[in-house]
Amino acid sequence: MLSYFADEAIEEIERRIKAYKRAYRPIFVLCDTHTHEHCLPLLQEYVSSDFVKNTLTIPAGEENKNIQTAITLWQTLLDKNANRNAVLICLGGGVVCDIGGFVGATFKRGIEYMLIPTSLIAQIDACIGGKNAVNLDGIKNQVGLFRQPDTVFTIPKFLNTLPEKEILSGFAEMLKHGLVADKTYWEKLATISVVSQITQYELIRKSILIKTSICNVDFYDMGERQKLNFGHTIGHALESHAMAVGRPYTHGEAVAIGMMVEADISFQKKLISEDELASITSVLRRFFSPVLVEKPDYTAILFYMQKDKKKVNNSFSFTLLNKIGSAVVNQQVSVDEIRQSIENLSN
Numbered sequence: 235m236l237s238y239f240a241d242e243a244i245e246e247i248e249r250r251i252k253a254y255k256r257a258y259r260p261i262f263v264l265c266d267t268h269t270h271e272h273c274l275p276l277l278q279e280y281v282s283s284d285f286v287k288n289t290l291t292i293p294a295g296e297e298n299k300n301i302q303t304a305i306t307l308w309q310t311l312l313d314k315n316a317n318r319n320a321v322l323i324c325l326g327g328g329v330v331c332d333i334g335g336f337v338g339a340t341f342k343r344g345i346e347y348m349l350i351p352t353s354l355i356a357q358i359d360a361c362i363g364g365k366n367a368v369n370l371d372g373i374k375n376q377v378g379l380f381r382q383p384d385t386v387f388t389i390p391k392f393l394n395t396l397p398e399k400e401i402l403s404g405f406a407e408m409l410k411h412g413l414v415a416d417k418t419y420w421e422k423l424a425t426i427s428v429v430s431q432i433t434q435y436e437l438i439r440k441s442i443l444i445k446t447s448i449c450n451v452d453f454y455d456m457g458e459r460q461k462l463n464f465g466h467t468i469g470h471a472l473e474s475h476a477m478a479v480g481r482p483y484t485h486g487e488a489v490a491i492g493m494m495v496e497a498d499i500s501f502q503k504k505l506i507s508e509d510e511l512a513s514i515t516s517v518l519r520r521f522f523s524p525v526l527v528e529k530p531d532y533t534a535i536l537f538y539m540q541k542d543k544k545k546v547n548n549s550f551s552f553t554l555l556n557k558i559g560s561a562v563v564n565q566q567v568s569v570d571e572i573r574q575s576i577e578n579l580s581n
Contacts, residue, residue, distance in 0.1 A: 235364070235382040237446075240435065243387035244280045247350070250385075251283040260320045261285050262311065264334045266294040269326040272395040273352045277325060280389070288314060292333070296485070297477055299329045299369050301377060307337045320345045324383075327353030327400075328360035328485060332375075335366030339381040348385040352392040354404025354433065355485060358411075358441035361386050363449035363459070372478050373541045374470045380454055388442070393433045402521055403486030405432050406465075409517065410493060411444040414461045417559025419444070424517045460563040463553040465493035468572075471538035472530050483525060490522040491530060491579070498575040499567055500554040510558050529580035532573055539572075 238246045254261055263286050265274055270291045278286060290310055292303055311320070322345060324334030331349050338347025351361040367378025393401065405423075412420025419440055426432060445462065452459040469485075469492025476483045483491075494515060501511040539550060549566045556562045 236385045237388070237442075238385070239388045239439070239442075240390060243350075243389050246385075247277075247387055248281045248283060250348075251281060251285045254321055255283065255285070257319075260288065260314075260316055261323065262288045262290055262314070262316060262320060263323045263325055264290045264292070264307070264330060264337075265325050266292050266298075266327075266330050268294045269330065269352050273325055273392055276392065276395070277350065280391075292330070294329070296329055296369070296473070296482065297372075299333050301368050301370065304333060304337055304340075304368055307333070308341055311337075311341055316341070316345070318342050318345060322347040323350060324348065325350045325352060327351065327356045331356050331360045332365075332367055332378075335364070335381065335383060336368055336378055338383075339366050339379055344381065346384045348387065349383045350387045350389065350392075352389075353396060354393055354401055354438070355407055356404075357388050357390070357393075358404060358438055359407040359445060361388070362442060362445045364453065365455075369474075373474050373538065376541075388438070390433060390435055390438055398429050399484060401429050401432055403484035405429075405521060406486030406490045406493070408432070408437065408441045410462070410465055410489065411441045413493070413497075413514065413555060413558060414464050414553070414561035415444050415448065415559065416440075417557075420558055424513070457563065460553055461561040463563070464555065464561050465489045465496055467539065467542060467550060467552050468492035468495045468530070468535060468576075471535045471542065474538045475531060475534040487522060487525040490518050491525065494518050494579055495530070495572075495575045496552060497555060498578050499552065499571055500556070502571060502575060503554065503565070503567075505554055505556045505562070505565075506558070510555070513558065514555075530576055532576050535576070536569065536572070 322338040324330050349361040351357040364380050364382035367375035370376035412423050448459055469489040473488035497511055497514045500506045549568050552565045552567045553561050553563050554565045
């Protein structure tokens with residue numbers, strides 16, 4: 235996989251488009267309704283070549299990351315006579331990157347696809363590591379495959395189109411990177427006082443580096459890469475429940491709650507100190523306090539966790555912290571331990 239950043243990314247996109255057109259390769263651009271309105275015009279400004287006549291637009295929102303949307307996209311590509319030489323450019327956030335990668339990796343047994351992530355969470359998380367999936371019955375990422383995009387073009391300028399809530403959603407994943415892999419990075423992120431500081435190029439680059447280095451060691455998620463699951467066992471269940479009842483969280487909001495609960499489990503298991511738990515809780519509450527007013531619905535979380543890929547017999551396999559900047563995988567956590575830490579969240 236090739237990766238380009240900032241101005242270098244814009245220059246390379248321009249070069250690629252011209253090369254594809256010279257070779258008569260059909261080019262398709264996948265957007266959602268938000269990125270079609272706010273990001274596609276910017277991309278056309280950045281790249282002078284005319285290449286967007288074949289634009290595929292899906293409804294925005296996690297609830298649309300499903301197999302029916304994938305079928306619609308496959309059918310549209312087929313109707314537009316896309317062949318094995320076609321190129322799919324995925325312009326969007328995590329949903330577009332996930333489903334675009336899934337469609338690109340499976341159509342005609344795989345066509346060339348590239349990602350242009352436009353949200354912070356996509357730039358530092360969703361576009362890295364080659365996980366492509368759709369949700370099934372409202373449960374996160376149940377059908378998918380591993381395949382790296384051919385190229386990722388990260389253009390931080392797109393972040394200027396985002397509301398503050400979406401910046402914070404990506405920030406949760408950045409905080410997770412520090413917690414599981416780099417204490418110094420965590421400490422730097424913990425000093426941030428205003429949302430505008432989050433999108434500094436150096437911080438985006440650091441998160442990209444952390445996730446990339448972990449995925450390069452364990453592409454198929456059999457060991458080391460599972461460290462990146464911290465906050466997600468609870469978080470994914472909460473996200474699925476919130477979507478089902480029509481009060482959706484952003485991915486980052488759900489993960490923030492998940493990290494608080496799973497940090498508490500880490501403390502209850504004597505893996506981290508009380509001071510470390512207090513530090514983690516303080517930072518997360520500072521940025522995500524509006525979504526932490528009510529404690530999670532324990533029964534609903536447990537229901538969705540039963541469907542989780544990480545369930546083992548009557549317990550659940552968690553990634554937990556053994557100190558700030560370090561994580562341990564495959565930690566068995568009982569139902570009672572989960573309940574207790576969810577209760578602690580409201581105290």
